[in-house]
Amino acid sequence: MTVASQIKKTLATLKGNQGTLRLYALQTRDKESKLVYYETLEATAQIISDLEERIKVLEYQEPQYKGN
Template sequence: MTVASQVKQCVASLKNVEATLNHFAIQSQDREAANIFKDACLTTRRIVVDLERRVGELEFEEPQYKGF
């Protein structure tokens, strides 16, 4: 497995985590817990954006990995 494919797999996993955290934030009855889930969701989103930018850099540097 190449570095690019590992990073892409990590991005996909983090998007799943983000969706789960968002779901917990919406479903939580406890306001404090909902805020914690929301903050974690936003942090995860920033990480996903950074990793997606890195995927673009990897694909630019190594065009053979584009689309994998």
């Protein structure tokens, strides 16, 4: 497994988390929990975008592994 594909796996997990978390942020009735969920959502989005940037760099450096 190349580094890029490992990062992609983590990226997929994080995106799944984001979806579930968004669902909870919407359906929870408690204001405080909502706030915490949204804060985590924001941070997760940041991590996701950074990881995507990193994958682009890696794929540029090692084009032979692109798409894996």
